[in-house]
Amino acid sequence: MRYQQLITHVIELIKSYNPIILTPDSHCEQFIQENCKKLFDTEIMFLKQVFSGVQRYEEFLKILTKTMFTLLSSTTNRNDATLYHIFSYLILFRLDELPYNEFKKMVNEQDPVKMNVLLQFLFDIDKIITHIKPLWNEIYDPQYIQETVIGGLEQHFPMMKDLLSSLSSRATGKQSELVQEDERPESAAKKQPTKTMPFKLSETKKKPEPPPPPKPEQYKSKPVPSNLNKKTLQQLEEDNKIRFEQSKKKVQDNYKDTKQFEFKTDLRPTNYETVKKEVEDTLNQQLQFNMKIAKPAPVDLETAEIKLNAAAILREEMLLKKKQEIERERVKNLEVNLRDSGEFEEWKRQQEEQEQIARMEHQQQKKIEMELAREAAMRAQEEKYKENRILAEKMKIEAVERLKERQELQQEQVEHKKQLIEQIIEAEKKVYLQVEKVQEKNKQMAEDQKLEMARMLELKRQEDEQIRIKREELIKQIRELERQPIKRTKGYDPTETMGFGLLEEMSLAELRDRLEVVKAERKAEEEEKRKEIVTQKDEYLSSMQRKVQEIKAHRQAESQQKDMEREAKRMKKQKEEELRKKIREEQLLQVQNKISNKKQVKSAEEQRIAAEVRETKLRQQYMNANKAMVEMKAWKSQQDGLEREIKNRQNDKLIVQEGVESVNLRERKILAEQAKRLVKAKVDFNQAYDHELKTAYQMNDQLYRDEAENRTQMHNIQKEWKQEHTKNMITRDEYKQKISEISLQNSKKKQQTIKQEYSRQLEQLPSAQYS
Numbered sequence: 001m002r003y004q005q006l007i008t009h010v011i012e013l014i015k016s017y018n019p020i021i022l023t024p025d026s027h028c029e030q031f032i033q034e035n036c037k038k039l040f041d042t043e044i045m046f047l048k049q050v051f052s053g054v055q056r057y058e059e060f061l062k063i064l065t066k067t068m069f070t071l072l073s074s075t076t077n078r079n080d081a082t083l084y085h086i087f088s089y090l091i092l093f094r095l096d097e098l099p100y101n102e103f104k105k106m107v108n109e110q111d112p113v114k115m116n117v118l119l120q121f122l123f124d125i126d127k128i129i130t131h132i133k134p135l136w137n138e139i140y141d142p143q144y145i146q147e148t149v150i151g152g153l154e155q156h157f158p159m160m161k162d163l164l165s166s167l168s169s170r171a172t173g174k175q176s177e178l179v180q181e182d183e184r185p186e187s188a189a190k191k192q193p194t195k196t197m198p199f200k201l202s203e204t205k206k207k208p209e210p211p212p213p214p215k216p217e218q219y220k221s222k223p224v225p226s227n228l229n230k231k232t233l234q235q236l237e238e239d240n241k242i243r244f245e246q247s248k249k250k251v252q253d254n255y256k257d258t259k260q261f262e263f264k265t266d267l268r269p270t271n272y273e274t275v276k277k278e279v280e281d282t283l284n285q286q287l288q289f290n291m292k293i294a295k296p297a298p299v300d301l302e303t304a305e306i307k308l309n310a311a312a313i314l315r316e317e318m319l320l321k322k323k324q325e326i327e328r329e330r331v332k333n334l335e336v337n338l339r340d341s342g343e344f345e346e347w348k349r350q351q352e353e354q355e356q357i358a359r360m361e362h363q364q365q366k367k368i369e370m371e372l373a374r375e376a377a378m379r380a381q382e383e384k385y386k387e388n389r390i391l392a393e394k395m396k397i398e399a400v401e402r403l404k405e406r407q408e409l410q411q412e413q414v415e416h417k418k419q420l421i422e423q424i425i426e427a428e429k430k431v432y433l434q435v436e437k438v439q440e441k442n443k444q445m446a447e448d449q450k451l452e453m454a455r456m457l458e459l460k461r462q463e464d465e466q467i468r469i470k471r472e473e474l475i476k477q478i479r480e481l482e483r484q485p486i487k488r489t490k491g492y493d494p495t496e497t498m499g500f501g502l503l504e505e506m507s508l509a510e511l512r513d514r515l516e517v518v519k520a521e522r523k524a525e526e527e528e529k530r531k532e533i534v535t536q537k538d539e540y541l542s543s544m545q546r547k548v549q550e551i552k553a554h555r556q557a558e559s560q561q562k563d564m565e566r567e568a569k570r571m572k573k574q575k576e577e578e579l580r581k582k583i584r585e586e587q588l589l590q591v592q593n594k595i596s597n598k599k600q601v602k603s604a605e606e607q608r609i610a611a612e613v614r615e616t617k618l619r620q621q622y623m624n625a626n627k628a629m630v631e632m633k634a635w636k637s638q639q640d641g642l643e644r645e646i647k648n649r650q651n652d653k654l655i656v657q658e659g660v661e662s663v664n665l666r667e668r669k670i671l672a673e674q675a676k677r678l679v680k681a682k683v684d685f686n687q688a689y690d691h692e693l694k695t696a697y698q699m700n701d702q703l704y705r706d707e708a709e710n711r712t713q714m715h716n717i718q719k720e721w722k723q724e725h726t727k728n729m730i731t732r733d734e735y736k737q738k739i740s741e742i743s744l745q746n747s748k749k750k751q752q753t754i755k756q757e758y759s760r761q762l763e764q765l766p767s768a769q770y771s
Helices: 003-015 024-035 041-056 058-071 078-093 100-108 112-122 125-139 142-171 177-183 233-254 272-286 310-337 342-482 508-622 627-732 734-764
Strands: none
Touching: 003 024, 003 041, 003 078, 003 100, 024 041, 041 058, 041 078, 058 078, 058 112, 058 125, 078 112, 078 142, 100 112, 100 142, 112 142, 125 142, 142 177, 310 508, 342 508, 342 734
């Protein structure tokens, strides 16, 4: 497979995607039609799956690449973010499905430096857990990140050691640090921890031991009562019962004079006892599992009257109207055309019955033919089995020969690959020396750049600190000036209008009066509306009652008609069953007659052949002298029979082959026509979509222009109204206008002085700091 070309196509596909214009599927199909016509189906499937996977895990992959660019800024380029997204998706989510050899080829065809950086970072589990795992846990389940993502990297690391070491040697000329750490023994890799030693402190004096606790006195139990074993268990139980009755009687005597609290609910009439008895009887009946005779089902049940709601009444009325309309149309056609469709329906019914009888006879005839064809198929199967055995022996011989040729070809390929490996190893040894020199030079340059950068950063920090201090002082001064209060107050009169020049402008007192008038009008309208609703309800109830009576009458007529139809259908079904049984018996008799005739013909043929065999044996016995001639004739008859059999087989195979070819040709024509229709439909859809998109853009531009014109008109109207309003306010109260103009002039002067002071202080700063 062409992996370099595939990865390039995937990068172009991802970079050219714009979610505002197209959906992912539409963009993928369009890109494949324009740029990937020569690719195979498996390669196109690879493009689609990688594109959809990168789009699905876009946020997940962006976190990975952003952290990698931050930690490895000197060895990575942000222009390769799409390439890193693709390979990160393949390693983290699809590496189980890819064969290792194919993935290795895919990685080796890319730039080894970029692939080495990505793989070394991905399989460094400590960096992933420290820097990336907390960010992933914010958008994904922590258990999924730990078990699936990080667990998958740990699981694939032993398989990827070979690839990591080869990439590291190609990119840097050194062995991979991850592989070295993994192969290093634990004793060398881990340092011995520091052993803690106790301080040399003086020993404390031991406390005196407490005195031993006093020994507990032994408990002496009382002796067993002498009368305990004299009574039996039954006597003890009787004594307990007597004692219980005595205590019960004593308690009752103590509470005999107390008055019991009486509830009012006890005085109410209730049917609690009857309901309780009914429930217990039903439960007992349900628990009678050994009853032999069940309660029989009722024979005659009275039809219950169903209470209809408003929706059901309207629905039934609509159905009744439809049926009446159909009946009215039928009567009208009968009056106009002077004929009825009953004769046609009767003729149609008779024709259908005849077709049903013919269909049943045809089915039985097919069953007979299938039984006869089964015997012929069994004989053909035996002949085919013999032919397959001969063909299998030939194929085994050919397979052995092909296996020998394949082994020889594989041996030649192995020798050629060994020579290539030796040449590559010799070439790599010469590259290592030059790589080490370039790396030492780059390290020295990087250290010089770091020192210069640290010095420049320190100078920049000092200059920024000085600018910040001066700016804070200026901000404090400006805030102190802004905190000075400005007092603006005005009296309020509820009978005075605001004077803005609006339509229907009124004072608060007038507004309240008008509200009272509107409330009175609304109350009168509400009373009239209530009266109308009451009359409408009465009319609605009367119409509903009338509709219910009509529906009941129609249902009774319908039930009688349905009973008649069910009886007719039952009789018809009974007749069909009798007819089907009669046809089945006739066909069975015909099958039995045909089979018996065939058996008689076959037995007669076998008897004839046996008689001929006996005659031939007798002739052979009497004609031993002409034995050679007889053998020649037998051989010739056998050859003639074989030739006839071969010709018949050839003719049969040619007929079958011609049928198969005709079916294949017809199938190819259908597929070609279907493909043409699909292409045409897709082209028409794209053209219609482009046309609709173009018209939509034009309409959008027109709406935007109209909205801009409306906005400018409204702005001009508002501006004119504001100018007119300011003129009216000036003419109405000139004294207030003068005061406002004076305050505006004072505020402008104060702002100008503040700006001049601020610019003067900025000019005093050094030029480098100001820039």
